[in-house]
Amino acid sequence: MGKFKMCVKCGYEYSNVYDRRFHAQPVACNDCGPEYSLAYGQEIFSGIEILFSTAAQLLDNGKILAVKGTGGYHLACNALDHEVVSRLRFLKNREAKPFAVMFASLEKLREFAFINLKEEELLTSWQRPVVLLKLKKSLPESVNDGLDTIGAMLPYMPFHYFLFEKLKTLSLFLPAEI
Protein backbone atom coordinates (compact mmCIF):
# COMPACT_ATOMS: atom_id res chain seq x y z
CA MET A 1 0.00 0.00 0.00
CA GLY A 2 2.99 2.29 0.60
CA LYS A 3 3.60 2.66 -3.13
CA PHE A 4 -0.06 3.14 -4.00
CA LYS A 5 -0.99 6.81 -4.11
CA MET A 6 -4.59 7.25 -3.05
CA CYS A 7 -6.79 10.23 -3.94
CA VAL A 8 -7.83 12.59 -1.14
CA LYS A 9 -11.19 10.87 -0.63
CA CYS A 10 -9.76 7.34 -0.46
CA GLY A 11 -6.84 8.55 1.65
CA TYR A 12 -9.30 10.01 4.16
CA GLU A 13 -11.32 6.80 4.37
CA TYR A 14 -8.19 4.67 4.62
CA SER A 15 -6.75 6.68 7.50
CA ASN A 16 -9.99 7.38 9.39
CA VAL A 17 -10.41 4.84 12.14
CA TYR A 18 -14.19 5.48 12.16
CA ASP A 19 -14.57 4.65 8.48
CA ARG A 20 -15.48 1.14 7.42
CA ARG A 21 -12.68 1.34 4.82
CA PHE A 22 -10.09 2.09 7.49
CA HIS A 23 -6.90 0.23 6.52
CA ALA A 24 -8.87 -1.75 3.91
CA GLN A 25 -6.22 -2.77 1.41
CA PRO A 26 -8.52 -2.98 -1.61
CA VAL A 27 -9.36 0.72 -1.16
CA ALA A 28 -9.49 2.41 -4.59
CA CYS A 29 -11.90 4.31 -6.82
CA ASN A 30 -12.26 5.52 -10.41
CA ASP A 31 -9.80 8.35 -9.72
CA CYS A 32 -7.01 6.44 -8.03
CA GLY A 33 -7.77 2.78 -8.79
CA PRO A 34 -5.34 0.37 -10.42
CA GLU A 35 -4.49 0.94 -14.08
CA TYR A 36 -3.52 -1.34 -16.91
CA SER A 37 0.05 -1.54 -18.13
CA LEU A 38 1.80 -3.84 -20.55
CA ALA A 39 5.45 -4.83 -20.30
CA TYR A 40 7.03 -6.12 -23.49
CA GLY A 41 10.80 -6.46 -23.67
CA GLN A 42 12.21 -3.15 -22.39
CA GLU A 43 9.03 -1.27 -23.16
CA ILE A 44 6.14 -0.44 -20.84
CA PHE A 45 2.87 0.57 -22.46
CA SER A 46 0.12 2.42 -20.65
CA GLY A 47 -3.06 4.05 -21.84
CA ILE A 48 -6.01 1.88 -22.79
CA GLU A 49 -5.92 2.45 -26.55
CA ILE A 50 -2.23 1.74 -27.24
CA LEU A 51 -2.05 -0.97 -24.63
CA PHE A 52 -4.90 -3.05 -25.96
CA SER A 53 -4.02 -2.62 -29.60
CA THR A 54 -0.45 -3.69 -28.80
CA ALA A 55 -1.62 -6.66 -26.74
CA ALA A 56 -3.99 -7.74 -29.53
CA GLN A 57 -1.23 -7.37 -32.11
CA LEU A 58 1.10 -9.54 -30.04
CA LEU A 59 -1.55 -12.23 -29.69
CA ASP A 60 -2.45 -12.02 -33.38
CA ASN A 61 1.25 -12.50 -34.16
CA GLY A 62 1.62 -15.70 -32.20
CA LYS A 63 2.90 -14.39 -28.87
CA ILE A 64 1.92 -15.61 -25.41
CA LEU A 65 0.78 -13.02 -22.87
CA ALA A 66 0.77 -13.41 -19.10
CA VAL A 67 -2.26 -11.51 -17.87
CA LYS A 68 -2.27 -10.50 -14.24
CA GLY A 69 -5.75 -10.14 -12.80
CA THR A 70 -7.37 -10.18 -9.39
CA GLY A 71 -7.15 -13.95 -9.12
CA GLY A 72 -3.55 -14.47 -10.29
CA TYR A 73 -2.09 -14.91 -13.75
CA HIS A 74 -3.60 -16.27 -16.93
CA LEU A 75 -1.58 -17.20 -19.96
CA ALA A 76 -3.23 -16.12 -23.17
CA CYS A 77 -2.53 -16.98 -26.77
CA ASN A 78 -4.34 -17.51 -30.04
CA ALA A 79 -6.23 -20.76 -29.60
CA LEU A 80 -6.44 -21.34 -33.34
CA ASP A 81 -2.67 -21.25 -33.78
CA HIS A 82 -1.42 -24.80 -33.33
CA GLU A 83 2.21 -23.71 -33.08
CA VAL A 84 1.77 -21.20 -30.30
CA VAL A 85 -0.49 -23.53 -28.31
CA SER A 86 2.15 -26.27 -28.63
CA ARG A 87 4.80 -23.82 -27.44
CA LEU A 88 2.63 -22.93 -24.46
CA ARG A 89 2.28 -26.64 -23.65
CA PHE A 90 6.03 -27.05 -23.79
CA LEU A 91 6.63 -24.03 -21.55
CA LYS A 92 3.97 -25.10 -19.06
CA ASN A 93 5.13 -28.69 -19.16
CA ARG A 94 1.54 -29.72 -19.71
CA GLU A 95 1.48 -32.49 -22.26
CA ALA A 96 -2.10 -33.26 -23.17
CA LYS A 97 -4.63 -32.07 -20.59
CA PRO A 98 -7.14 -29.99 -22.58
CA PHE A 99 -7.06 -26.19 -22.22
CA ALA A 100 -10.17 -24.10 -21.70
CA VAL A 101 -10.87 -21.57 -24.40
CA MET A 102 -12.45 -18.17 -24.05
CA PHE A 103 -14.64 -17.02 -26.92
CA ALA A 104 -15.45 -13.41 -27.71
CA SER A 105 -19.19 -13.93 -27.58
CA LEU A 106 -21.94 -16.49 -27.62
CA GLU A 107 -22.26 -15.95 -31.40
CA LYS A 108 -18.57 -16.75 -31.94
CA LEU A 109 -18.84 -19.76 -29.72
CA ARG A 110 -21.82 -21.04 -31.70
CA GLU A 111 -19.58 -21.24 -34.77
CA PHE A 112 -17.47 -23.81 -32.95
CA ALA A 113 -19.78 -25.69 -30.62
CA PHE A 114 -23.33 -26.88 -30.04
CA ILE A 115 -25.03 -25.01 -27.19
CA ASN A 116 -28.35 -26.01 -25.68
CA LEU A 117 -30.50 -23.72 -23.54
CA LYS A 118 -29.14 -24.97 -20.22
CA GLU A 119 -25.57 -24.56 -21.42
CA GLU A 120 -26.31 -21.06 -22.67
CA GLU A 121 -27.77 -20.17 -19.30
CA LEU A 122 -24.61 -21.39 -17.56
CA LEU A 123 -22.26 -19.68 -20.00
CA THR A 124 -23.93 -16.31 -19.61
CA SER A 125 -24.49 -16.49 -15.84
CA TRP A 126 -22.47 -14.00 -13.80
CA GLN A 127 -20.18 -16.75 -12.50
CA ARG A 128 -19.00 -17.33 -16.09
CA PRO A 129 -18.02 -20.98 -15.54
CA VAL A 130 -16.11 -23.15 -17.98
CA VAL A 131 -18.76 -25.29 -19.69
CA LEU A 132 -17.95 -28.49 -21.51
CA LEU A 133 -19.49 -28.38 -25.00
CA LYS A 134 -19.65 -30.69 -27.99
CA LEU A 135 -17.64 -29.30 -30.89
CA LYS A 136 -19.11 -28.48 -34.27
CA LYS A 137 -15.83 -27.48 -35.81
CA SER A 138 -12.52 -28.96 -34.73
CA LEU A 139 -9.87 -26.97 -32.92
CA PRO A 140 -6.11 -27.50 -33.23
CA GLU A 141 -5.13 -30.78 -31.61
CA SER A 142 -2.82 -28.93 -29.25
CA VAL A 143 -5.85 -27.27 -27.62
CA ASN A 144 -7.96 -30.28 -26.63
CA ASP A 145 -5.88 -33.32 -27.57
CA GLY A 146 -8.16 -34.05 -30.51
CA LEU A 147 -11.29 -34.58 -28.37
CA ASP A 148 -14.70 -33.68 -29.74
CA THR A 149 -15.47 -31.47 -26.75
CA ILE A 150 -14.13 -28.17 -25.49
CA GLY A 151 -14.18 -26.40 -22.13
CA ALA A 152 -15.52 -23.01 -23.17
CA MET A 153 -16.13 -19.75 -21.39
CA LEU A 154 -17.15 -16.20 -22.16
CA PRO A 155 -15.39 -12.95 -21.22
CA TYR A 156 -15.94 -11.94 -17.61
CA MET A 157 -13.86 -8.85 -16.96
CA PRO A 158 -13.33 -5.52 -18.72
CA PHE A 159 -9.85 -6.61 -19.80
CA HIS A 160 -11.31 -9.45 -21.90
CA TYR A 161 -13.86 -7.19 -23.60
CA PHE A 162 -11.24 -4.54 -24.42
CA LEU A 163 -8.93 -7.17 -25.82
CA PHE A 164 -11.52 -8.98 -27.93
CA GLU A 165 -12.52 -5.63 -29.42
CA LYS A 166 -9.00 -5.29 -30.83
CA LEU A 167 -8.15 -8.83 -31.82
CA LYS A 168 -8.07 -9.04 -35.60
CA THR A 169 -7.38 -12.47 -36.99
CA LEU A 170 -9.73 -14.26 -34.66
CA SER A 171 -11.87 -13.69 -31.68
CA LEU A 172 -10.77 -16.11 -29.06
CA PHE A 173 -7.84 -16.80 -26.88
CA LEU A 174 -6.75 -19.39 -24.52
CA PRO A 175 -6.44 -18.87 -20.80
CA ALA A 176 -4.45 -21.23 -18.60
CA GLU A 177 -3.75 -20.49 -14.98
CA ILE A 178 -0.23 -20.33 -13.62
Ligand SMILES: [Zn+2]
Ligand atom coordinates in the same frame (compact mmCIF):
# COMPACT_ATOMS: atom_id res chain seq x y z
ZN1 LIG B 1 -9.65 7.15 -4.80
